[in-house]
Amino acid sequence: MSLNSESSQKWQTICQLDDLVSNAGVCALLEQTNSTLNDSEQVAIFHLPNTEQQVYAIGNYDPIGQANVLYRGIVGNIGDDIVVASPLYKQHFSLRTGQCLQEDAKVKNYPVRIVDQQVQLLV
Amino acid sequence: MDSQVVRKTKVVVIGNGMVGHHFVEQLVELSKKEQVIEITVLSAESRLAYDRVHLSEYFAGKSAADLAMTDEETYQNWQINFAVDAKVSHIDKDEKFVETEQGQRYDYDKLVLATGSYPFVPPIPGKDQEHCLVYRTIDDLEAINASAKVSKVGVVIGGGLLGLEAANALKQLGLKTHVVEFAPQLMGVQVDAGGGRLLKDKINQLGVEVHTSKATSEIIAGEQSRYKLCFSDGSELETDLILFSAGIRPYDNLARSFDLAVGERGGIVIDNQCQTSTKNIYAIGECALWNNFIFGLVAPGYAMAKVAAEHILGQSAEFTGADMSTKLKLMGVEVGSIGDAHAKAAGSLCYTYENQPNGVYKKIVINADKTQLLGAVLIGDTSEYDTLLQYMLNGIELPESPEALILPMAADKPALGVDALPDSATICSCHNVTKGDIVSAIDNGACTVGDVKSCTKASSGCGGCTALVKNVTDSILEQRGVEVKKDICEHFAYSRRELFDIVKVEKITTFEQLLSSHGQGLGCEVCKPLTASILASVWNDYILEKSHVGLQDTNDTFLANMQKDGTYSVVPRIAAGEITPDKLIVLGEVAKKYNLYTKITGGQRVDLFGARVEQLPLIWQELVEAGFETGHAYGKSLRTVKSCVGSSWCRYGVQDSISMAILLENRYKGLRAPHKIKFAVSGCTRECAEAQSKDIGIIATDKGWNLYVCGNGGMKPRHGDLFATDLDDETLVKYIDRVLMFYVNTGDRLQRTSVWMDNLAGGLSYLQSVVIEDSLQISTELEKQMQSIVGTYQCEWKTTLADPEALKRFKPFVNSDKADSNIVFVEERQQIRPAYPHERIPVQVSDNEPKTSLEKSSAQSAKIVEPA
Ligand code: SRM
Numbered sequence: 003m004s005l006n007s008e009s010s011q012k013w014q015t016i017c018q019l020d021d022l023v024s025n026a027g028v029c030a031l032l033e034q035t036n037s038t039l040n041d042s043e044q045v046a047i048f049h050l051p052n053t054e055q056q057v058y059a060i061g062n063y064d065p066i067g068q069a070n071v072l073y074r075g076i077v078g079n080i081g082d083d084i085v086v087a088s089p090l091y092k093q094h095f096s097l098r099t100g101q102c103l104q105e106d107a108k109v110k111n112y113p114v115r116i117v118d119q120q121v122q123l124l125v
Numbered sequence: 126m127d128s129q130v131v132r133k134t135k136v137v138v139i140g141n142g143m144v145g146h147h148f149v150e151q152l153v154e155l156s157k158k159e160q161v162i163e164i165t166v167l168s169a170e171s172r173l174a175y176d177r178v179h180l181s182e183y184f185a186g187k188s189a190a191d192l193a194m195t196d197e198e199t200y201q202n203w204q205i206n207f208a209v210d211a212k213v214s215h216i217d218k219d220e221k222f223v224e225t226e227q228g229q230r231y232d233y234d235k236l237v238l239a240t241g242s243y244p245f246v247p248p249i250p251g252k253d254q255e256h257c258l259v260y261r262t263i264d265d266l267e268a269i270n271a272s273a274k275v276s277k278v279g280v281v282i283g284g285g286l287l288g289l290e291a292a293n294a295l296k297q298l299g300l301k302t303h304v305v306e307f308a309p310q311l312m313g314v315q316v317d318a319g320g321g322r323l324l325k326d327k328i329n330q331l332g333v334e335v336h337t338s339k340a341t342s343e344i345i346a347g348e349q350s351r352y353k354l355c356f357s358d359g360s361e362l363e364t365d366l367i368l369f370s371a372g373i374r375p376y377d378n379l380a381r382s383f384d385l386a387v388g389e390r391g392g393i394v395i396d397n398q399c400q401t402s403t404k405n406i407y408a409i410g411e412c413a414l415w416n417n418f419i420f421g422l423v424a425p426g427y428a429m430a431k432v433a434a435e436h437i438l439g440q441s442a443e444f445t446g447a448d449m450s451t452k453l454k455l456m457g458v459e460v461g462s463i464g465d466a467h468a469k470a471a472g473s474l475c476y477t478y479e480n481q482p483n484g485v486y487k488k489i490v491i492n493a494d495k496t497q498l499l500g501a502v503l504i505g506d507t508s509e510y511d512t513l514l515q516y517m518l519n520g521i522e523l524p525e526s527p528e529a530l531i532l533p534m535a536a537d538k539p540a541l542g543v544d545a546l547p548d549s550a551t552i553c554s555c556h557n558v559t560k561g562d563i564v565s566a567i568d569n570g571a572c573t574v575g576d577v578k579s580c581t582k583a584s585s586g587c588g589g590c591t592a593l594v595k596n597v598t599d600s601i602l603e604q605r606g607v608e609v610k611k612d613i614c615e616h617f618a619y620s621r622r623e624l625f626d627i628v629k630v631e632k633i634t635t636f637e638q639l640l641s642s643h644g645q646g647l648g649c650e651v652c653k654p655l656t657a658s659i660l661a662s663v664w665n666d667y668i669l670e671k672s673h674v675g676l677q678d679t680n681d682t683f684l685a686n687m688q689k690d691g692t693y694s695v696v697p698r699i700a701a702g703e704i705t706p707d708k709l710i711v712l713g714e715v716a717k718k719y720n721l722y723t724k725i726t727g728g729q730r731v732d733l734f735g736a737r738v739e740q741l742p743l744i745w746q747e748l749v750e751a752g753f754e755t756g757h758a759y760g761k762s763l764r765t766v767k768s769c770v771g772s773s774w775c776r777y778g779v780q781d782s783i784s785m786a787i788l789l790e791n792r793y794k795g796l797r798a799p800h801k802i803k804f805a806v807s808g809c810t811r812e813c814a815e816a817q818s819k820d821i822g823i824i825a826t827d828k829g830w831n832l833y834v835c836g837n838g839g840m841k842p843r844h845g846d847l848f849a850t851d852l853d854d855e856t857l858v859k860y861i862d863r864v865l866m867f868y869v870n871t872g873d874r875l876q877r878t879s880v881w882m883d884n885l886a887g888g889l890s891y892l893q894s895v896v897i898e899d900s901l902q903i904s905t906e907l908e909k910q911m912q913s914i915v916g917t918y919q920c921e922w923k924t925t926l927a928d929p930e931a932l933k934r935f936k937p938f939v940n941s942d943k944a945d946s947n948i949v950f951v952e953e954r955q956q957i958r959p960a961y962p963h964e965r966i967p968v969q970v971s972d973n974e975p976k977t978s979l980e981k982s983s984a985q986s987a988k989i990v991e992p993a
C-alpha cells in the first residue's frame with residue numbers, strides 16, 4: 003500500500019484475535035456508510051500463526067467463481083507464496099498480494115495488524 | 126481404358142470362435158485405410174464370438190452377453206456380412222464358393238477356416254444318453270445347468286486342464302463331484318508325475334473325489350443314481366450326470382471332404398503363412414496343424430490370425446510356433462506349467478522342491494550345461510511363474526545355483542528385474558505384446574498402466590500377465606524420469622497409502638504432527654483434506670474437531686455442498702431411499718420455511734438447495750429434531766445405498782433388499798475413504814437398483830446374495846466384478862468390511878474403487894484372495910478397523926449443533942449479522958434458483974417492502990426473490 007493514500011485511511015478495528023480461526027479464514031463486512039447503494043465490501047481475514055506475518059486480509063469475492071467465498075478456502079503455500087485456494091474452482095490467490103497464481107485475476111489486499119489482541123484493517 | 130471400379134477382395138471366414146473373431150478384428154484394423162476387403166463371417170453357433178476361455182464364469186453368474194466378444198451392431202459398423210446358425214457344409218475350390226447347410230451360397234477370393242475343435246467323446250457304450258454332456262459352448266453350459274438341477278452326483282470323465290475346470294463347475298452347481306482319469310495322474314500334458322500326485326491330494330481335499338487309472342467300459346442304469354459307470358477293473362461309480370472332457374479334436378471335416386491336406390491324427394495342415402495345401406485357403410486356431418502340432422490355447426491362435434490377416438493384405442508375416450506355458454487356478458489351487466515340463470530334452474536336468482504339509486511342489490528343468498531354463502512345473506504356489514517364464518522365453522542365462530529360483534528361503538533369490546528383459550520379451554502372450562511394444566506405447570504418450578493396457582490390449586485376454594505389465598510399465602516410466610509420481614503434493618513426498626500407514630503406525634492424530642514429522646511448508650488444499658480423511662478413516666474423530674478445522678474442503682467444514690453462488694445444499698440421509706410420509710412432510714415444511722429449492726436426487730433422496738451458511742445450523746436443528754441425520758453428500762465417504770423394493774412388495778423379489786440396504790447404509794455411514802462410495806441392493810436379478818454400477822453392488826439370489834465390487838457410474842462407467850455368490854448375510858457383511866477397509870488402506874487420493882481395481886496388480890482374483898482366502902493374513906485387522914469405525918459413528922450435524930464453538934463458524938461475518946447481498950435468486954417453476962449474471966439487475970430493496978410487490982416490480986420474466 004503506498005504511503006500517500008494512507009493519509010485518507012484509518013486503522014479500523016474489526017474483531018478480536020480470538021475471533022480468528024488458526025490456519026483458516028473468517029469474513030468481515032466493511033459497511034460503506036456514505037454509499038446509497040447497497041454495496042458493502044467483504045474482506046477475508048486469515049490467521050496463519052506459523053508464518054511471519056501471522057494475519058492476512060484480501061477481498062472475499064472470487065472473481066473467477068463470482069461469489070463471496072474466498073474466506074472458506076483452504077490456506078497453505080505453493081513454493082514461496084502463501085495462498086488460499088478458492089473453494090469453488092481451486093485457483094490459488096496470494097494472501098500477501100491478492101494475485102491469482104493460475105489466471106489473470108487479482109483481488110484487493112488490505113494492510114492488517116494486531117494491536118492489543120485486536121485485529122485492525124487499514125481502510 | 127475406362128477407369129475401373131476396384132473389385133474388393135472377398136474374404137469368407139468359416140467359424141466365429143475366438144480366433145475367427147480375432148482374425149476379423151485384425152483384418153478390419155489392418156485394412157482400415159484402403160477399403161479393399163469385403164468380409165463375410167459364417168458361424169455354426171447361434172451367436173457371435175464369445176470368450177470361451179472364461180466360459181466357466183457363466184456358472185459364477187456371467188451371462189452370454191457378458192462373455193460376448195462382439196455384437197451385431199459392432200459387426201455392422203465394421204461393414205461385415207455375417208450369419209449365425211450358418212454351418213458350412215460345402216466348399217467348391219474351383220468356382221470358389223462355400224455353401225451352408227441351409228443352402229446359402231457365398232463366393233470368396235480368400236477362404237479362412239477357423240472352425241476350432243470339438244470335444245472328443247470316447248466310444249463307450251451308453252455314452253449317448255440324455256445326461257451325458259460336454260463342455261465347450263454356451264449351449265453346452267445351459268444343458269449342464271439344466272441337468273444339474275435334477276441331479277445330485279456328477280462325474281467328469283477326463284482329468285486334464287479342462288476336465289478339472291468342468292469339475293469345478295459341477296461342484297459350484299452343488300453336485301457331489303468325481304473326476305475319473307484314464308492315466309495314472311491328473312493334467313498329464315502340463316504336469317509331471319510328482320506334481321500330478323500333489324494336485325490329486327489337493328483336489329481330493331477340496332471334496333472332489335479323484336479316481337486315476339480308471340478306464341470306463343460301460344455306462345448303464347444306476348441303482349441309487351441315474352447312471353452307473355463300470356470300469357475295466359471291475360469297480361463301479363454311480364452318478365446322475367456325466368461330463369466328457371477326454372480331449373478335443375480339430376474340426377477338420379471340411380478339409381477332409383474337400384481335399385485339403387490333413388495330418389495323420391487330424392488337423393488341417395498349414396505352412397508358416399497359415400495357408401493350407403490350397404494357397405487361397407487358410408486355416409487358423411485350433412483346427413490348424415502347424416509343424417505337426419495343434420495348439421489348444423488361444424494365444425497361438427491369435428498369432429495365426431494376425432499372420433493370416435497380414436498375408437492376405439500382401440504383407441509378409443510368419444507364424445513360427447508359440448509358447449504353450451500356462452498358469453491357472455483350479456478350484457483355488459495354483460498351477461503353472463512352463464515349456465519342457467516333462468524334461469524330454471536330451472541331457473536335461475531337474476531340480477525339485479516339494480513341501481507336502483503346505484501342498485507346494487516346484488520343479489525346474491534346465492539344459493545339460495546348466496545355463497538355460499527349459500521348463501518348470503509349479504503347484505500350490507505360482508509366484509515365481511513370471512520370472513521363470515522370462516528366463517525360458519528369452520534364454521536369459523541362469524544364475525550360479527539355479528535352484529535358488531524355486532527355493533522358498535533362498536537368501537540370494539535372483540529377482541529377475543524387468544529391466545533385464547530384452548525388448549523382444551513377450552509380456553502378454555494373448556495379445557502378443559512385447560516389452561518393446563510397451564516402450565513404444567509409452568513413447569507415444571501412454572503414462573499410466575491403464576493407458577498402456579488400452580493401447581496395446583495387454584492383459585485383456587487371460588489376464589495372467591497383469592502384474593508383469595504393471596511392473597514393466599512402472600519400470601520404464603521410472604527410467605524416463607517421468608516417474609510414477611506418487612508424492613501427493615510439494616509438502617509430502619509420500620503416496621496416500623504411505624501416509625495412511627504412517628498415521629496408523631505412528632499414531633498421529635493431527636495435521637501439525639504429520640507435517641512437522643514428515644512434511645514441509647504449510648500444507649495445501651491437497652494434503653490437508655487428504656490428511657483429514659486419513660485421520661477420519663483411522664481414528665474416526667468428529668471432523669470439526671478444533672485441530673482439524675482448516676483441513677477440510679468447504680463442504681466438509683460446513684457439512685453441506687457449496688453451490689455456484691456460495692450457498693449450500695442440504696442432503697439428509699434417507700437410508701435406502703425409504704422415508705415415512707411424516708418425514709417427507711418435515712422436509713417439505715423445512716424447505717418451505719427457508720425457501721429452498723427442492724429436488725429428488727439421482728441417489729434416492731431429497732436435496733434442498735440455496736441455504737446460506739448462517740441458515741445451515743437452523744435448518745439442521747429442525748431436521749435433527751425430526752430424526753434426520755447428515756447424508757454425507759459433502760464427504761469422501763459413503764453416499765447412498767440405493768435399493769429396490771425387493772421381496773417386501775415386489776412379486777419377483779427373492780430377498781428383502783430394503784432391509785439389507787438399510788442395514789448396510791447404517792453400518793457404513795460416516796466411513797471416510799479415498800473417494801466417495803456408493804452401494805445398491807437389488808431384490809432379484811432384474812436389478813432395478815442398478816447394483817452393478819456401484820462400488821459395492823448386491824443382487825439377491827434364491828440362496829442369498831451375489832456381491833459385485835468396484836463398479837462405477839459417472840465419467841467412466843465400469844460394471845462391477847462379480848466377487849462372490851450366494852452369500853449369507855453375515856458373510857456378505859464380512860466381505861464388504863474387508864473389501865472396503867482394504868480400499869481405505871490402499872487406495873490413492875480421489876481414486877474410486879473402479880480405478881483402484883483397474884490398477885490393483887492381480888486384479889479381481891488378487892482381491893478375492895486377500896478378502897476370501899485371507900492370503901495376506903490381514904482380514905482380522907481389516908475387520909477390527911471397520912468395527913472401530915462402525916462403533917464410533919456420530920451424526921456430524923448433531924454433534925455440531927451441540928457445540929457453540931463449532932457453530933461460530935457459520936456466522937457469515939465476524940463483525941456483522943447481515944446477510945451476503947451478492948446472493949440473488951430468481952424464481953422458476955415455482956422455486957428459486959441462482960440468478961444468471963444478466964438477471965442480476967440492481968434493484969433497490971427497502972426493508973419493509975412486502976415480497977409480492979418486489980416480485981411485481983421486476984419487469985423481467987425471471988423474478989428476483991428476496992432471501993428468506
Ligand atoms: C445432487 C446430485 C445430482 C442430482 O440432482 O440428482 C449430484 C450432485 C453432485 N455430484 Fe453427483 N450427484 C448425484 C448423483 C450422482 C450419481 C448417481 C448415483 O449416485 O446413483 C452419479 C453416478 C454414479 C457414480 O458416482 O458412480 C454421480 C456422479 C458424480 C461424479 C463422477 C464420479 C465418477 O467417479 O466419475 C462427480 C464428480 C466427483 O465426484 O469427482 C459428482 C459430483 C457431484 C457434485 C458433488 C459436484 C460438486 O462438487 O458440486 C454435485 C454436488 C451435490 C450437491 O450439491 O448436493 N457426481 N452423481 C446427486 C446426489 C445423489 C445423492 O443423493 O447423494
Ligand SMILES: Cc1cc2nc3c(=O)[nH]c(=O)nc-3n(C[C@H](O)[C@H](O)[C@H](O)COP(=O)(O)OP(=O)(O)OC[C@H]3O[C@@H](n4cnc5c(N)ncnc54)[C@H](O)[C@@H]3O)c2cc1C
Nearest residue numbers: 140142143144145169177212213240241410411421422423
Ligand atoms: C472351458 C474352456 C476353458 C479354456 N481355457 C483356456 C485358457 O485358460 N487358456 C487358453 O489359452 N485357452 C483355453 N481354452 C481353449 C480356447 O478356448 C481355444 O483355444 C479357443 O477358443 C480356440 O479358438 P478357435 O476360434 O480356434 O475355436 P473355437 O473357439 O472352438 O471356435 C470355432 C467355431 O467354429 C464353428 N464351426 C465349426 N465348424 C463350422 C462350420 N462348418 N461352419 C461354421 N462354423 C463352424 C464352431 O461352432 C465354433 O463356434 C479353453 C477352452 C474351454 C472350452
Ligand code: SF4
Nearest residue numbers: 769775778808809813
Ligand atoms: S430388482 Fe427384482 S425385486 Fe427388486 S424391484 Fe426389481 S423386480 Fe422387484
Ligand code: FES
Nearest residue numbers: 553555586587588
Ligand atoms: S497373457 Fe493373457 S492377457 Fe496377457
